[in-house]
Amino acid sequence: MPHQLTWYGHSNFKLQTSTGKAIFIDPFFEGNPNAPIASGSVGHADCICVTHDHGDHVGQALEIAKATGATVVGVFDTIQKLLKQGLPESQGLGMNIGGSVQVANVRIKMVQAMHSTASGAASGYILTLEDGFCLYHAGDTGLFASMELFAIFHEIDLAILPIGGHFTMDPEQAAYACKLLRPAWVVPMHWGTFPVLEQNTKSFSDYLARHAPDAKLLSLTPGKAAALSKNEALSDCRCE
Numbered sequence: 001m002p003h004q005l006t007w008y009g010h011s012n013f014k015l016q017t018s019t020g021k022a023i024f025i026d027p028f029f030e031g032n033p034n035a036p037i038a039s040g041s042v043g044h045a046d047c048i049c050v051t052h053d054h055g056d057h058v059g060q061a062l063e064i065a066k067a068t069g070a071t072v073v074g075v076f077d078t079i080q081k082l083l084k085q086g087l088p089e090s091q092g093l094g095m096n097i098g099g100s101v102q103v104a105n106v107r108i109k110m111v112q113a114m115h116s117t118a119s120g121a122a123s124g125y126i127l128t129l130e131d132g133f134c135l136y137h138a139g140d141t142g143l144f145a146s147m148e149l150f151a152i153f154h155e156i157d158l159a160i161l162p163i164g165g166h167f168t169m170d171p172e173q174a175a176y177a178c179k180l181l182r183p184a185w186v187v188p189m190h191w192g193t194f195p196v197l198e199q200n201t202k203s204f205s206d207y208l209a210r211h212a213p214d215a216k217l218l219s220l221t222p223g224k225a226a227a228l229s230k231n232e233a234l235s236d237c238r239c240e
Contacts, residue, residue, distance in 0.1 A: 002227040003133060005158070007220040009034025010193045011057060013137065013160065014042070016225070017129055021104035023047045024070070025125065025137050028059030034193055036223035039063055045070035046104035049125050051139030052117035053078045056193075065091050071103050075110070077120030097123055105130050111150065113141035115168070126154055133157050133230050136181065140190065143173040148180040157230060158218070159183035162190035163204045164197035171198060175207035178215040186215045 004016040011026040012035065022045050029039035039060035045068040048061045052075075062082055065072050072079065072087060076094035083092050095101055100109040107128040115122035124139040136150065137160045150156065159181050162168035168190050169177060178186050186208070191198040198204075205217055220226055 002229045003129060004225040005135075005187070005220070005228055006225045007187070007189070007222055008032070008036065009222045011051070011137075011139070011160075011162065011189045012059065013189075015127070015135065017104070017106065019105060019130060021046045021106065023049065023104060023106060023127070024061075024064065025049045026051055026057040026059060026139070027061055027064055028056045030060060032056070032059070032193065034222050040067070042068075044068060047106070047108075048072045049108065049127075049137070050074040050078060051113065051124060051137070052115060052122040053081065053119045054117065054140070057140065058082075062087055073101060073103060073108055073110075073125075075117075075120035075123055078117070081119050097121060111136075112144070112146070113139040114144050115140040115142070126150065126156075128154070131230060133228065135228075136160065136183070138162060138177075140168050143169050143177055145180070147177055151180065151182045156181055156183040158185045158187065158228060159215075160187045160189050163188040163201065164190040164193075166196050171201075171204035172207045172211075175204060175211040178208060178212035182212075183215050185218050186212075187218050187220055 001018050006014040012028045013025045015023040029035045073093045079092040079094035109126040111124045113122040113124045125137050127135045135158045161174045163171045163174040
């Protein structure tokens, strides 16, 4: 069985591994106009990764963790804040940029992101699955040159990058990030949620063809899973 990736709008993703582990990243459901389900309907969860402590990213991490027993991974200071809000101590796994942890048979490396946050530091995650499939979720970030280093240490199969502009990279900067990261596939995120953000992926597709033509665009529909395997992405959604 392949891995499956589901987008719930904004930066909210569920990764279901081929062994049945469920990992959520930035589970923003309530208040997210593009989320097709409520947080109470997510079902099983083994791990929740939080990129930074803004409401549209930490989302319902606390509620989902308490309901499912999932481990919450985040920068140390944000996890401490969640513990004070009622997260059971056994479910909080604080770390910091450059560190790696093993949760649900997935190696999770925390990497830097250029962004503000209410606590700790903003981050992204590089997830390496049991079969070697490597996924990078950038979190909210601007473009930074040291993204190139990620491609030195990891063969990135799928990069998930913000394209919305205003708070993060815009479409051209995100396309140039693909030149640095060299992913096989790229999924755009953090667009279309609110009027201030980029409203479609067309310009990103155009810039991608210019800056990183080897990176294939995988455009997801909220709530519809895409099947993923090493060096391949298979989905009923629109692939460009």
